[in-house]
Amino acid sequence: MPVRFDKIYDVVVAGGGNAALCAAITAARAGRSVIVLEGAPAFYRGGNTRHTRNLRCAHDGTAPTMTGPYDPAEFLDDLYRVTGGETDKALAQLTIERSQELIPWMNKAGVLFQPPLGGTLSLGKTNAFFLGGGRGMLNALYRQAEALGVVCLSDAPVTALAIENGFFTSATIQYEGLPHQVRGRTFVAAAGGFEANIDWLRQHWGAAADNFLIRGTPYNRGDVLKMLLAHGVKPVGDPTQMHCVGIDARAPKFDGGIATRLDSVVFGIMVNRAAQRFYDEGEETWPKRYAIWGRLIAQQSEQIGYSIVDSKSIHMFMPSIFPAVQASTIGELAGKLQLDAAALEKTVADFNAAVRPGTFDHTVLDDCRTEGLAIPKSHWARKIDAPPYYAYPLRPGITFTYLGVRVNEESRMVLNNGKTSGNMFAAGEIMAGNVLGKAYLAGIGMTIGAVFGRIAGERAAKNARN
Amino acid sequence: MPATDLPRSAALVEADRLMTICNACRYCEGLCAVFPAMEMRRTFADGDLNYLANLCHQCGACYSDCQYSRPHEFNVNVPAALATLRNDSYAQYAWPRALAPAFARNGLFIALTAAASVAAFIVGFVAWRDPAVLFARHAGDFYKVMPHNAMVILFGAVFVFAIAALTLSLRAYWRDINGEGDGRAVVEATGDAARLTYLGGGGGGCTSENERPSAQRRVFHHFTFYGFLLCFAATSVATIYHYGFGWHAPYALTSLPVLLGIAGGLGLLIGPAGLFVLAQRRDAILTDAPRRGMDTAFLAMLFLVSLTGFALMALRDTGAMGLLLALHLGVVLALFLSLPYGKFVHGLYRYLALVKYAREKRTAAFVD
Numbered sequence: 063m064p065v066r067f068d069k070i071y072d073v074v075v076a077g078g079g080n081a082a083l084c085a086a087i088t089a090a091r092a093g094r095s096v097i098v099l100e101g102a103p104a105f106y107r108g109g110n111t112r113h114t115r116n117l118r119c120a121h122d123g124t125a126p127t128m129t130g131p132y133d134p135a136e137f138l139d140d141l142y143r144v145t146g147g148e149t150d151k152a153l154a155q156l157t158i159e160r161s162q163e164l165i166p167w168m169n170k171a172g173v174l175f176q177p178p179l180g181g182t183l184s185l186g187k188t189n190a191f192f193l194g195g196g197r198g199m200l201n202a203l204y205r206q207a208e209a210l211g212v213v214c215l216s217d218a219p220v221t222a223l224a225i226e227n228g229f230f231t232s233a234t235i236q237y238e239g240l241p242h243q244v245r246g247r248t249f250v251a252a253a254g255g256f257e258a259n260i261d262w263l264r265q266h267w268g269a270a271a272d273n274f275l276i277r278g279t280p281y282n283r284g285d286v287l288k289m290l291l292a293h294g295v296k297p298v299g300d301p302t303q304m305h306c307v308g309i310d311a312r313a314p315k316f317d318g319g320i321a322t323r324l325d326s327v328v329f330g331i332m333v334n335r336a337a338q339r340f341y342d343e344g345e346e347t348w349p350k351r352y353a354i355w356g357r358l359i360a361q362q363s364e365q366i367g368y369s370i371v372d373s374k375s376i377h378m379f380m381p382s383i384f385p386a387v388q389a390s391t392i393g394e395l396a397g398k399l400q401l402d403a404a405a406l407e408k409t410v411a412d413f414n415a416a417v418r419p420g421t422f423d424h425t426v427l428d429d430c431r432t433e434g435l436a437i438p439k440s441h442w443a444r445k446i447d448a449p450p451y452y453a454y455p456l457r458p459g460i461t462f463t464y465l466g467v468r469v470n471e472e473s474r475m476v477l478n479n480g481k482t483s484g485n486m487f488a489a490g491e492i493m494a495g496n497v498l499g500k501a502y503l504a505g506i507g508m509t510i511g512a513v514f515g516r517i518a519g520e521r522a523a524k525n526a527r528n
Numbered sequence: 529m530p531a532t533d534l535p536r537s538a539a540l541v542e543a544d545r546l547m548t549i550c551n552a553c554r555y556c557e558g559l560c561a562v563f564p565a566m567e568m569r570r571t572f573a574d575g576d577l578n579y580l581a582n583l584c585h586q587c588g589a590c591y592s593d594c595q596y597s598r599p600h601e602f603n604v605n606v607p608a609a610l611a612t613l614r615n616d617s618y619a620q621y622a623w624p625r626a627l628a629p630a631f632a633r634n635g636l637f638i639a640l641t642a643a644a645s646v647a648a649f650i651v652g653f654v655a656w657r658d659p660a661v662l663f664a665r666h667a668g669d670f671y672k673v674m675p676h677n678a679m680v681i682l683f684g685a686v687f688v689f690a691i692a693a694l695t696l697s698l699r700a701y702w703r704d705i706n707g708e709g710d711g712r713a714v715v716e717a718t719g720d721a722a723r724l725t726y727l728g729g730g731g732g733g734c735t736s737e738n739e740r741p742s743a744q745r746r747v748f749h750h751f752t753f754y755g756f757l758l759c760f761a762a763t764s765v766a767t768i769y770h771y772g773f774g775w776h777a778p779y780a781l782t783s784l785p786v787l788l789g790i791a792g793g794l795g796l797l798i799g800p801a802g803l804f805v806l807a808q809r810r811d812a813i814l815t816d817a818p819r820r821g822m823d824t825a826f827l828a829m830l831f832l833v834s835l836t837g838f839a840l841m842a843l844r845d846t847g848a849m850g851l852l853l854a855l856h857l858g859v860v861l862a863l864f865l866s867l868p869y870g871k872f873v874h875g876l877y878r879y880l881a882l883v884k885y886a887r888e889k890r891t892a893a894f895v896d
Contacts, residue, residue, distance in 0.1 A: 105599055112595050115555055174731050176558030193730050194593030195555030201592060202732075205740065314602075319595050321553040321602075381570050383552035 063213050067242045071097045071213075072526035073519070074233055074246030076220050076286045077253035078102070079111035080196075081490025081511035081518075083203035085250045087171060088519025090210035094526050097244060098212055099235055101219035101253065102281035106317070107200070109254045110278045110462060110491065110507065113319040114196035116178075116189040117168075117512060118505035119161040127175045129186040134158045137188070140503055148499025156471055157497050160513045165190055167516070172202040189505040196508075220253070220286055225293040228475070228483040247485065248522040251475070252515060254491040255463035256284025257304060258316060263460070266302040273365035275309060277459045280316040287492055290467050295483070296476045299464035299495025305502050306356030309459030311366055312384045324454050325379035326386075327355055328424065328442050330371035331413055332456075334362040337396065337405035339413070344431065344441035353502060356458040367456045368399055370410070372448040378424060386452035395451045414445040462507065466495040473518035485525050487518035536574070539613040543577045546609050549602055556590040559730040561720075561885045562610070563590070568892040578620075579705035581613040582874075583881040588814045589729030589741065611816035618873050621704070623696035630869040635821030638829060638866050645865065646858030649674075653854055662850035668778040673850050674857070676776075686864045693868035698876055709883040712890075717882035721875075724749060735814070748802030752830065753875075755795020759834075762788035778844065789837065796834035800827035826871030832859045 073089040075082045078100025086096045100107045123131030137158045141149060165175065174193035178186040185191075192199035207214055215237060222234040230249035235242050256262045258280045263271040276282075291297055313322035327343055332355070334340050341358050359367040376386065389395035392410050396403040413432065420430035422444055430443045467488050468476040475483040490511035497510050536544075547566050550556065557563045562584050569576055586607050596602035619631040630637040653662050653673055666672040671679075701707075709717075720726065724746050727734055733741030766785040769775040779786050804827050807820065836856035843852055866872075 105597075176730065191558070193558045193732065194589060195553075195595065197595050198555075198589075198593035198732070317595075317600060319553070320555070321549055321596070323552070377570060381548070381551045383549055 063208070063211050065097065065213050065215055065237075067244065069095070069245075071095050071244065071246040073097075073248050073250060073522045074230070074244055075099065075250045075252060076233060077109065077251065077490065077492070078107045078214070078216060079109040079200070079252065079254065079490060079511065080114070080203070080508055081492075081515035082250070082252035083200070083207055084512045084515025085252060085487070085489055085519035085522065086207050086212045086214075087203065087210060088516045089250075089523040089526075090207065090212045092520070092523035094523045096207075096210075096212045097246070098207065098214045099218045099220055099233065099244065100214070100216040101283075101285070102216060102279055104216040106279040106281055107204075107216045108196070109282050111200050111511070112197045113278055113317075114192070114199075114505075114508050115320070116185065116191040116505045117161075117164060117508035118189050118503060119164045119509060120158050121162060121165065121190075125165050125175075125190060127177045128190055132188050134162070137161070140188075141497070141506070144501040144503050145499050146501070150496050152471060153469075153496050156517075157510055157513050160516070161509050163516075164509070164512050168199075168512070171206040173199045174202070185504055219281075220289070223249075223286070223289045223293065225290075225486070228294065228477045228481065228486065230483075230486050247526040249486045250515075250518045250522055251286050251290060251467065251486065251488040251492050252490045252511070252518070253286035254282050254284070255465065256282065256287060257460045257463050258282040259284050262288075263304070267360070270360060270365050273457060274306075274360070275311075275313050275318060275322075275457050275459045276316045277307075277309065277318055277322070277461050278316070284463070284465075287466065290475070290486075290488075290492075294478045295486070296468035296478050298466050298468040298493070299499065301465040303464045303500065305353070305461040305464075306360060306458045307353055307461065308355030308359050308367065308369075308456040310382060310384050311455035311457040313457075313459065318459070321383045322459065323380070324369060324382055324456060326369045326371055326375070326382070326452075326454055327456075329375035329378055329444075330369060330446055331410070331439070333368050333370065333401070333406065333409055335364050335366060335401065337401045337409050339409060339435075339437050340367075342438055342440055344439040344443055355456065356460070359456055360458040365457055368401070369454045369456060370395070370406075370446060371452050372446045373450055373452075374444060374448045376452050382454060384454075386454055388450050388452050390449050390451070392446075392451055395453055399453055399455070410446050413439070413443075414447060417443045417445050461502075462491055462494075464495045464498070464500065466491070466493045469493045469496055469514070471517075472521045473514045474521060485522075487522050489514035489518040537613075537616060539609070539616045540574055540577055542609045543581060543613045544572050546604055546606055547572050547577065547580065549596060549604055550606065553596070555595070556593060556606075559589045559593070560585060560587065560726040561882070562606070562726075564889065565885050568888060575704045575706055577613060578617045578701070579881055579884060581610040581617060582701075582705075582877040583726075583885055584610040584614065585724070585727045585878070586611055586814065587727050587729045587733075587741075587745075588735030588811075589732055591814055592735050592741075605813065607814045608816060611814075612819075614874070614877075615816050615819045615822065617701070617877070621697040621700040621877075622869065623693050623700070627693075627869055630866075631819075631822065633821070634819065634870055635825045638825035638862070638870055641866050642829065642832075642859055642862035645862040646855055649854035649858045649861075650851070653850060662854075663847050664850065665845065665847050666849060668844035668849070670777065670844075670849075670853055673853055676770075679857075683861065683864065686861060690864050690867045694873070694876065697868060697873065698880065701877055702880060705881070705884060707880060707884050709880075709887050713883045713887035716886035717879060720882050720886070721879050735811075745803065745806055748799050748806065750799070751795045752799030752803060752827075755792045755797075755799050755834070756830065758788050758792025758795060760792075762786070762792055786841075789841075793834040793837050796830045797838075800831040803827055804831075822871050829859065829863045829866070829870075833863055 072094035073096045075098045090096045120134040120137045176193040218235045218237040224232045232245040258276045309322040393403040396406040416432035416435045432439045432443045473487045475486045494510045596604040619628040622628040727746045734745040762785045840852045
């Protein structure tokens with residue numbers, strides 16, 4: 063549907079990912095006129111949604127692609143456990159309650175699901191996998207939205223919001239080289255966090271931020287979030303925190319997505335620029351082990367680490383996108399990594415000497431561990447002694463930030479003065495901090511986006527009629 | 529010199545680059561057989577890549593779903609890369625080697641073959657009989673223009689040659705991909721080929737234009753494939769009639785060979801026409817664009833075989849029969865001659881890839 067800048071839309075949606083589309087489709091089905099303003103060019107539309115692959119949902123076990131059932135109470139336990147209670151309980155319960163509607167709702171919108179991917183069978187009970195991944199899902203949602211008459215603009219970043227006492231009247235966008243006013247009766251902010259905004263990250267992380275890799279597109283700048291906070295919307299979530307994993311240091315600066323992950327860490331040792339180990343590589347099982355290393359590496363000199371394994375382990379983890387650095391001796395490997403050879407040889411020798419005999423099994427917390435090291439390796443410790451030796455360089459890969467806007471059960475924004483906004487709603491990563499105060503649970507970002515996207519769409523539709 | 533000493537072709541290098549990226553991503557695993565087959569490997573030898581290329585049905589779903597397609601710097605385009613490699617592989621396995629270049633400019637090769645073949649029949653009819661026979665009325669009796677035995681000898685020889693050339697090409701392919709199969713795999717592959725299981729993008733359909741998947745390509749391919757089989761059945765039944773029962777052509781409109789031929793012929797008009805229209809609308813980025821002439825040439829030949837067949841049937845009692853017979857036989861002969869050197873081979877290579885896949889799916893382990 064062609065865009066018209068002379069009309070007043072019932073619902074103006076900022077953002078173009080899962081949450082934005084769920085809100086747009088819901089409002090359009092209720093008969094409202096809707097415009098979606100995506101800041102990124104068409105290929106990059108959808109923010110982090112384009113890199114996702116599944117959503118977590120409570121279900122009774124009848125979903126054809128899932129092993130199940132996943133009881134809402136169990137889901138809630140999982141959420142409380144990972145966040146350590148840093149969650150708004152009412153909103154957490156609402157998320158889980160309504161997550162049960164998501165698969166049928168997505169199916170109706172044309173989204174197809176598939177059984178869990180290879181290597182992720184552990185998620186088969188809790189997570190529904192999109193056929194073809196997040197971009198396939200997003201394409202289906204866009205087709206549905208367009209079929210319902212939603213105006214979907216891409217490459218249309220919001221540059222300003224007109225908000226009076228918490229009441230939205232219009233958004234200014236830059237579109238096809240010109241600024242335009244988009245007026246609306248209600249506003250849904252679904253424009254994500256600020257993980258790609260290096261300047262913003264630098265405020266909290268200093269120069270280290272320059273060495274971070276951003277796993278999503280460069281368009282996740284948090285502009286809308288910043289405008290809302292400046293207009294007196296109440297913040298939620300730790301402004302300094304981000305979700306950050308260890309990824310291949312050779313990945314692109316932006317948008318490397320899932321393919322740049324490395325699962326090698328637990329199979330060997332991890333060293334820093336000084337060729338010293340800095341954390342227990344055998345502390346936890348997947349997926350937590352996957353999530354801690356970004357932060358650990360961020361705290362090392364030059365924000366880089368090196369995962370070192372030998373030929374016993376090189377085929378035990380997911381294939382990597384970039385080849386491992388390979389050498390026939392530890393000294394040669396150090397040379398290729400530009401590390402101090404003597405220091406790396408000593409680190410490996412000390413580690414090897416500390417390894418106790420055990421029965422190796424990387425699928426459980428096995429009994430292979432070290433003894434006598436200042437930094438132990440408590441599981442999966444095997445000597446690194448079978449050449450050739452391999453190394454992968456890792457850097458922190460930033461996935462999302464926790465800072466967002468406070469909302470209530472209607473997805474309605476809460477203002478600093480304690481009142482709620484007359485016509486502004488938020489959904490997705492921009493308000494995920496209400497539910498997910500810290501840490502992460504695989505697929506829950508999509509759950510929060512879809513649940514609150516739908517709620518925001520319902521409420522905005524109702525609001526726009528009054 | 530072993531093939532490993534040669535520098536890899538650009539198509540192999542690109543396919544290897546993409547499969548390495550895809551194997552670290554794996555989001556497309558549910559779309560078709562290519563990605564699960566890829567996941568059974570960590571590295572990709574030439575034979576592996578040729579196998580994956582021929583396993584790809586080019587539905588395009590993995591391109592529109594890809595987070596790394598252009599303008600992303602990874603520039604992932606699996607349908608086009610595998611189409612290019614697949615077309616290279618047809619030439620690589622071609623027997624005799626001297627005819628491998630036929631795949632490079634396939635449209636021209638097929639057109640010249642067809643023209644020469646039609647001309648040869650016209651000249652032949654005139655030279656062996658007399659010019660009058662070409663334009664006379666024969667009440668539908670083709671053998672007055674060309675004796676039955678001459679037809680059998682000519683087409684039989686060409687058919688035997690085509691079978692031999694295809695067999696040798698397929699043998700080279702099967703060796704290259706380390707082919708393995710068994711009865712169960714053959715049954716499963718036959719089912720997957722008959723239904724075109726993997727032309728469905730995992731359920732969403734084939735991406736023909738825009739990013740809107742549809743079942744149209746599968747439907748028109750079914751028309752083409754089953755039309756071809758019905759025409760083959762018509763010829764086979766007629767052969768049995770001739771030699772088994774001494775019932776000679778022309779056959780009545782309600783006879784089995786003619787009914788099968790009509791049904792098959794309709795398939796070969798509707799199917800290739802539909803596939804041609806869809807190919808014109810299809811985003812060229814999903815294809816091996818420089819060699820799309822090969823697809824067009826094969827569709828045109830199938831369409832012409834059917835069209836000239838129907839024309840012959842309609843006008844067999846008129847003075848046009850002689851020329852139409854030359855036209856029809858010329859096109860059919862050219863189709864047979866070019867079977868090992870055109871798009872026809874895709875079905876055989878893909879079928880064997882499906883056999884290998886069905887077998888290794890049961891026996892090999894996924895890498896993760």
